Amino acid sequence: MRETEFEFIRGLVYEHSRISLGADKRELVSARLGKRLRATNLATVTDYCQLLKSESDGDELAHLIDAISTNHTFFFREIAHFDFLSGTALPEMKARAKQEHWAQFRIWSAACSSGEEPYSVAMLLDETIGATWNWRIEATDISNRILERARAGIYREETVGKLETARVRKHFQRGHGPQEGNFRIKPRLQAAINFQRLNLLEGPPPFDQLFHVIFCRNVMIYFDRATQEELVQKLTRQIVPGGYLFVGHSESLTGIRHTLQMVRPAIYRRPLNS
Numbered sequence: 001m002r003e004t005e006f007e008f009i010r011g012l013v014y015e016h017s018r019i020s021l022g023a024d025k026r027e028l029v030s031a032r033l034g035k036r037l038r039a040t041n042l043a044t045v046t047d048y049c050q051l052l053k054s055e056s057d058g059d060e061l062a063h064l065i066d067a068i069s070t071n072h073t074f075f076f077r078e079i080a081h082f083d084f085l086s087g088t089a090l091p092e093m094k095a096r097a098k099q100e101h102w103a104q105f106r107i108w109s110a111a112c113s114s115g116e117e118p119y120s121v122a123m124l125l126d127e128t129i130g131a132t133w134n135w136r137i138e139a140t141d142i143s144n145r146i147l148e149r150a151r152a153g154i155y156r157e158e159t160v161g162k163l164e165t166a167r168v169r170k171h172f173q174r175g176h177g178p179q180e181g182n183f184r185i186k187p188r189l190q191a192a193i194n195f196q197r198l199n200l201l202e203g204p205p206p207f208d209q210l211f212h213v214i215f216c217r218n219v220m221i222y223f224d225r226a227t228q229e230e231l232v233q234k235l236t237r238q239i240v241p242g243g244y245l246f247v248g249h250s251e252s253l254t255g256i257r258h259t260l261q262m263v264r265p266a267i268y269r270r271p272l273n274s
Contacts, residue, residue: 001030001045008049009033009064017065017142018201020224032067039063066143069222073113075163076120078217081246084267085121085213086128089244093212094133096242105135106209108238110200110216112139115150115185116159117215122189123171138207140198151195153185200231210240217266218248225256232258239270 009029010021021029033045040060042048051060076082093105105125109118118139125135141147154175160168160183171189175182198205200219214235220228235245236259245260245268247253253260253268260268 001026001033005045005049008052012052012061013065013068016061017069017199018227019065019068019222020227021068029068036060036064036067062144066145069142073116074159075116077116078249078266080249081215081217081267082120082124084244084246084264086124089213090125090128092242094129097133100240102212103134105129105133106211106213107135107137108207108211108214109137109139110198110214110235111219112141112147112150112195113143114146115139115153115195116155117217118150118193118195119153119171119185119189121215122185122192123167125192126171126189127167135192137193138211139193139195140200141195142197142199144197147195147197151190153190154182155184157181157183200234201227205234205238207238210243211238212240212243213246214239214244215246217246218250220247220251229256229258232256232260236260236270241270241274242272243270244268245270 006026006029010025013019013021033048037043037045037048040048040051042051052064055061090105093102096102097105107118107121107125109121112118118137121137125137129135139150141150155172160172168183171186172183173186175184196206200216216231216235220231223231232245232253239245244263247266247268249266251266253262258268259271259274261271263269
């Protein structure tokens with residue numbers, strides 16, 4: 001991949017997704033482009049760049065952003081967040097529910113990838129509050145392809161097998177015959193999650209209610225400082241006063257202008273009086 005081609009790709013990706021690809025991401029971009037070359041039956045990166053320049057519908061651009069933004073994830077990743085959710089955030093919000101007239105506990109998984117994060121939250125809520133308080137999860141991602149996998153809720157045995165046996169029995173259907181080795185999230189959990197495509201930096205979030213908790217983890221590492229600040233400010237406006245924002249453990253809001261209070265590393269709270 002020539003330097004001019006890398007610059008073209010990184011500029012295009014930044015313009016349409018705000019993902020900032022530094023020079024250290026060149027090998028990653030090259031590897032992800034290899035998949036797109038095979039998918040489009042093109043021989044060189046030069047040919048691929050020409051395809052991106054000539055297309056009018058933006059279809060391949062969407063595939064490119066999908067390929068660049070795909071994240072590795074797994075169930076109950078960064079378990080400390082789920083411990084804090086069940087042990088601190090949820091009891092706090094439940095105690096305030098009557099006074100604040102909250103009929104529903106709302107969580108947003110703001111970069112849900114292939115669904116492991118929102119389904120982990122759903123399992124936890126089902127196990128801790130069940131039907132005692134209505135709850136709902138909004139799950140969004142920039143990638144249509146990865147959202148299709150999330151909606152299907154089907155995972156391989158090697159992924160699900162890392163969970164406790166009792167949790168697997170409670171929340172998954174085991175595949176048989178042609179589906180041997182697959183596990184599917186049970187419909188009652190799927191029904192509690194709304195999956196939709198969303199570019200976090202494009203227009204206002206399509207929600208008319210605030211959230212008690214927002215998960216936006218391992219997303220800001222792709223953005224430059226100005227974009228990080230813009231995103232944090234948008235997310236803050238979507239949190240109820242006293243609600244929480246969880247970011248990735250490799251991320252920090254240090255050096256970013258924001259109004260949130262740090263509760264512990266990677267966990268922030270919107271002030272009650274804001």
